[in-house]
Amino acid sequence: MPEPPESSPLHPPSGRRLPARDAVIVVLLAVLLLVLFEGPSIRHAGQDQQPGAERDVLRALGAPAGWVADRLPFDEASDDALAFLEDDQGGGAGTFGRAGAAGAGVPAVPSSSFDPAQLGEAAPAKRPLGKLLVTGDSLSMPLDAELARRLVGEGVDVDRDPHVGTGLSKEGLADWGELAARQTRRDAPDAVVMFVGANEGFDLPGARGPIRCCGADWAAAWAFRARSMIETYRQGGRARVYWLTVPAPRDSGRARISRAVNAAIGVAAEPYRAQARVLDMAALFTPGFRYRDARDVGGRRALVREPDGIHLNARGAAVAADAVVDALRRDFEVR
Numbered sequence: 001m002p003e004p005p006e007s008s009p010l011h012p013p014s015g016r017r018l019p020a021r022d023a024v025i026v027v028l029l030a031v032l033l034l035v036l037f038e039g040p041s042i043r044h045a046g047q048d049q050q051p052g053a054e055r056d057v058l059r060a061l062g063a064p065a066g067w068v069a070d071r072l073p074f075d076e077a078s079d080d081a082l083a084f085l086e087d088d089q090g091g092g093a094g095t096f097g098r099a100g101a102a103g104a105g106v107p108a109v110p111s112s113s114f115d116p117a118q119l120g121e122a123a124p125a126k127r128p129l130g131k132l133l134v135t136g137d138s139l140s141m142p143l144d145a146e147l148a149r150r151l152v153g154e155g156v157d158v159d160r161d162p163h164v165g166t167g168l169s170k171e172g173l174a175d176w177g178e179l180a181a182r183q184t185r186r187d188a189p190d191a192v193v194m195f196v197g198a199n200e201g202f203d204l205p206g207a208r209g210p211i212r213c214c215g216a217d218w219a220a221a222w223a224f225r226a227r228s229m230i231e232t233y234r235q236g237g238r239a240r241v242y243w244l245t246v247p248a249p250r251d252s253g254r255a256r257i258s259r260a261v262n263a264a265i266g267v268a269a270e271p272y273r274a275q276a277r278v279l280d281m282a283a284l285f286t287p288g289f290r291y292r293d294a295r296d297v298g299g300r301r302a303l304v305r306e307p308d309g310i311h312l313n314a315r316g317a318a319v320a321a322d323a324v325v326d327a328l329r330r331d332f333e334v335r
Contacts, residue, residue: 109271110271111274112234112237112271112272112273112274112275113270113271113272113273113274114273114274115273115274116274118273123330123331126331126332126333127190127332127333128155128332128333129151129154129156129190129191129328129332129333129334130155130156130157130190131156131157131159131187131188131189131190131191132147132151132156132157132158132159132189132190132191132192132193132328133159133161133183133187133189133191133192133193133233134147134148134158134159134160134161134162134192134193134195135159135161135162135163135183135192135193135194135195136162136163136193136194136195136196136244137162137163137164137165137166137167137195137196137197137198137199138162138164138165138198138199138311139195139196139197139198139244139246139310139311139312140160140162140193140194140195140196141162141164141311141317142312142314142317143193143195143312143317143320143321143324144158144160144161144162144193145160145317146314146317146318146320146321147193147321147324147325148160150321150325151325151334154334154335156334159187159189161183163179165199166196166199167196167197167198167199167200167202168196168200168222168225168226168229169200169201169202169203169204169213169218169222169225170199170200170202171202176196176225176229177225177228177229177232180228180229180232180233181232183233184232184233184235188235188239189233189239190238190239190240190332191239191240191241191242191328191331191332192233192239192240192241192242193242193244193324194229194233194241194242194243194244195243195244195281195320197245197246197257197258197261197262198246198310198311200213200222200257200258200260200261201213201214201254201257204218204221204222204225205221206221213256213257213260214256214257214259214260215260218260219260219261219263219264219267220264220267222260222261222264223264223265223267223268224268226243226264226265226268226269227267227268227269227271227272230243230268230269230272230275230276231272234272234275234276237274237275239275240275240276240277240331240332241269241272241275241276241277242276242277242279242324242327242328243265243268243269243276243277243278243279244279244281244320244324245261245262245265245266245278245279245280245281245282245283246258246261246262246281246282247281247282247284247285247286247305247312248282248285248286248289248290248291249291249309249310250291250293250305250309250310251309251310254310255289255291258282259289262282265278266278277327277331279323279324279327281320281323284319284320284323285304285305285312285316285319291309292305293305293309295319297315297318297319302315303315303316304316304319
């Protein structure tokens with residue numbers, strides 16, 4: 001039998017050999033870089049582990065490593081350097097950090113979007129109500145007179161400023177954007193009560209031509225105008241705005257308009273919940289958005305609407321005033 005071939009001899013690797021000391025230095029350097037750039041990750045890993053020896057070791061190493069990394073900028077620098085990896089994936093946590101950046105398409109959420117009560121926080125200290133502006137179209141009458149009568153003894157200066165026949169979508173008689181600015185400059189009210197909607201439904205200008213009532217595009221355009229007015233009336237957060245929704249009218253054609261207006265009011269006030277209150281007159285007078293001309297007042301059935309099926313009569317204005325004064329009391333010192 002032929003003898004098996006001899007095994008090829010092993011050749012030692014060529015090149016410079018590193019002593020054990022160099023290996024230790026490399027390991028220590030790697031540990032140092034890990035601490036500098038990923039100290040918080042080591043700490044978080046220890047916190048997330050199940051109880052056991054591995055968790056104890058990670059926590060023992062993670063506490064000092066995280067402490068060192070918190071005081072040096074290397075962890076943030078490494079995140080910035082690797083951010084392109086998250087961008088390529090079209091999502092992830094990295095995209096949220098730029099949600100409010102220019103060109104991102106999603107506007108930042110302002111802190112004014114939150115009423116402190118929603119967050120379980122204490123409400124700001126109440127202050128006296130010195131000046132109240134009651135405005136809008138003809139819907140604000142006779143509510144303005146009722147509020148003035150009730151608050152005159154409280155030392156409140158009530159400015160009644162109705163603009164009959166006007167509307168946010170009805171141009172010509174009044175530009176409500178300019179009117180709101182003029183009212184605010186003139187009066188600097190502590191609070192504004194707005195009740196408008198009897199004359200809406202007109203086309204609104206759009207990028208592609210007039211926007212017909214009453215779909216989402218029209219409601220969005222109307223809400224933008226209302227939101228601009230709220231921004232003016234709130235005066236940088238110093239004032240409060242109380243915007244009343246429109247009770248369902250008798251006419252079914254007008255009901256469609258009023259429904260769109262009410263939806264737009266809610267959207268318009270959304271960024272300003274800390275200062276803007278939507279008072280739901282539609283639910284108060286027309287539950288389910290079904291027209292009613294009467295309701296219980298003081299335990300008795302009473303008419304609350306004018307014969308035109310749109311406006312509130314004097315008794316209805318008194319019911320609405322109850323809701324407005326209750327809302328004012330939550331923000332101001334009002335008896």
